[in-house]
Every structure is written in structure tokens, then in C-alpha cells.
Amino acid sequence: MNAEILAVGSELLLGQITNTNARFISNQLSELGINVYYHTVVGDNAQRLEQAISVAETRADLIIFSGGLGPTKDDLTKETIARHLGVSLEFDEIALTYIEQFFAKRGRPMTDNNRKQALILASSEVLANHHGMAPGMILTKDERTYILLPGPPKELEPMFQFEAKPKLSGMLNTGGVIASHVMRFYGIGEAELEVRVQDILDSQTNPTVAPLASDGEVTLRVTAKTETEQEAQQLIAAKVAEIQTLVGDYQYGSDDDSLASKTVEMLLDNKLTIAAAESLTAGLFQSELAEIPGVGDALVGGVVTYTEGAKIKQLGISKELLDTHGIVSSECAAAMASTVRKKFGTDIGIGLTGAAGPTAHDHQPVGTVWIGIAIGDEEPITYLLHLSGMRNTNRLRTVKFTCHYLMQLLEERGFTKRY
Secondary structure, eight states, X not given: OEXXXXXXXXXXXXXXXXXXXXXXXXXXXXXTTOEEEXXXXXXXXXXXXXXXXXXXXXTOXXXXXXXXXXXXXXXXXXXXXXXXXXXXXXXXXXXXXXHHHHHHHTTOOOOGGGGGGGEXXXXXXXXXXXXSSSOEEEEEETTEEEEEEOSSHHXXXXXXXXXXXXXXXXXXXXXXXXXXXXXXXXXXXXXXXXXXXXXXXXXXXXXXXXXXEETTEEEEXXXXXXXXXXXXXXXXXXXXXXXXXXXXXXXXXXXXXXXXHHHHHHHHHTTOOEEEEXXXXXXXXXXXXXXXXXXXXXXXXXXXXXXXXXHHHHHOOOHHHHHHHOSSSHHHHHHHHHHHHHHHTOSEEEEEEEOOXXXXXXXXXXXXXXXXXXXXXXXXXXXXXXXXXXXXXXXXXXXXXXXXXXXXXXXXXXXXXXX
């Protein structure tokens, strides 16, 4: 089965939002062994949308639409598809009741245009929306399948994963199992990782191994197709073990893990507490950790000391140290890590200082970053980064490197880590 993903919305063409839905759907389809050869984006224009549908039909068995299912006049996806396929629209009573109850519970009047969200293509199978109002739908006509999904990712992602994906899996009826496992790496570039596993990439059959780089990270997706789930997992496990002998030192996690989630996991598993003093990241390190449930048992607190005065007043760092070595220095990062650990009484202290950009800071070029990590009463360890991204990219990469180095240090000291 070959698929095309067709995103609808002028806001995508204007660059007001990023088309993350296409990335998500492609990722999910790859796990089913469905090829995605085209991503198309079209604005809120019925004529251009119908033209895009006609083109997609010449090259895809499966066309997945995202967006244009809402209540406003520019939400015209299902009306255009209905006209194009020659099918009628009808109300789905379950969806309509849900929408009516939504407004009633909130004591808000329901305008007539909200009823439009309950319209579905006649003879289509409804995909329930448990995170919004407009239902999705799936329709097969003339040996081609059309799937309509809402645009907001918080609605689209669970709908596709739990409603559409199982139905697609049943439609494929391959008689086998396709399973995937993602290995996540940090601290190694895509080119170097590919060189190290080149023999595996050149000789791959089943399972297959596909590299992907994004946001400074590198992943390898290992996918096996067999008759049973057990056989697939055995093939994957063997290939993963082979890869780990070559680049296992850089692997920090698997599948949906992130550097922040693995850092928090390691802190919780080892009953360690942490505090951070942040300059260039201005709280971003703590914010990334705080996205992980349960972090309250590890993250005690922290401070943002953006200026020299704040470092002196809030952390008690001597002005002499800053005058001698500078704000963007190993000595400053170490002092920040050590003093914040003592201030909050934690096992670990983090100090982050640097020049995020777009101009130099403290006579240091853009991208110069110092990371300080204090563990217990040990002398703080510092790391120097030379980053080359835009301002906020440098800030985020600083956070990721901090997680990476912290987990390495803890592992070197015998603390347990799960993969």
C-alpha cells in the first residue's frame, strides 16, 4: 500500500504553524510497512484541494487528510471530498450528541455552525474524537482508501494511533507482523554513526535498519517483518545487540524516550535530587525536566541568575572570581553548580553559563557554553561546548548536552541506568 498525506490549511502555507502531523503520520505508517512517497500541503481553497486530491489519486492507494474538519467556513475538507467522490454528507448522531453535551456542560450556547462538525461522509466508518469535537472518518471507494483526521495534533495523534491505525492494520491483512524498535543516540554525529554501522546498513535484509537525525540527536529504527510478534522481537533484539557493540556508548534510550525523560528516570531510580543555576538557558533545563511526570521527587528547585549581579547576590559567587575568569568560564560554571547544590541541599548541582547569541557575551564568541556538574562533595566537573546554531537552538542543545553529560557521569560512578 502506498500513501500520500494531504494537509489542508492556509496557515501551513503561510508558515504560521509547522506541519508536524505529516511527520507523525509517516512515522506511524512506516511501522505498518506502508510507503509514503508524497506530502502535500494545500490552502483553504476548494478548487485547489480538489485538484490535489485528483493528483494524489494517480499515485496513492491511501490518502490521509489532516485539517479542515472544524466549524468555520474555511473548514471545507469533507465537503470537497464528498463532492469529488460523489457521496453525500450525513450527521453522525453520536458525534452530534457529544458536541451538544460539550456546550451544555460548559453553559455556553452552541451555534449552528458547530453542528457541521458532526457531518461525515455517507457509508464511512467513524473515528471517534476523544480529545475534541470533530470526528474523523475512513472510507474505501473504488479500491482506494480515504482517511480524514482533524488538524490539531492533540486530536489527530491519539485518533490515528488508537482509531485509524488498528483499522489500517486489519485492512492490510498481510498475515504477518511488522515490529519496530528505535535506538536513540546523543554525542555522536549522523555521519560518524553511519560509518560505524556501515556494514550493517549495507548487508541489511530482515530486519532493516534506517538512520535518522534531528535536533542534534541520531536514531536508528530497526524493523522486522515475520509471522509472529515473538519472532520479530527476537530478530530485533539480535540486531540491536549487534549495533550496541559498535555504538552502544552513545545510546541513551529507546523508542519514545527523550534525554530529559531518561535523566529523570535515572535520578528517580537512584533516589538522587538535583538543583540548577541557569544563565543562558534561563530555566529551560528545569522546564524540560518538569515535563516528565514524577520529577518532583528529584527536582528540588533552582535559580535563574542571568546577570553578574544575580550570580553574586543569589548564589554568593565572589566578584573576584567573575572579574578574574569571566561569566562565561569553567570557573563560573563550576561555582554555579557547587553553590546551587549547597543552597538547595541536593545530591547534584547544575551550572549553565554561555553566549547563546546572536552577539558575543563576556568577550566570548556566540555558541561558547560551559556546563558545570557538581555531584556530592566532589570537585565540580565542567564541559565546554562550541555550538553553531541560532540563539534558541543553542539554548536547547545546551540542555540536551547537560542531560547527556550528567547521565554519563552518574553511570561512571556506578549509578544504574535503564536502556
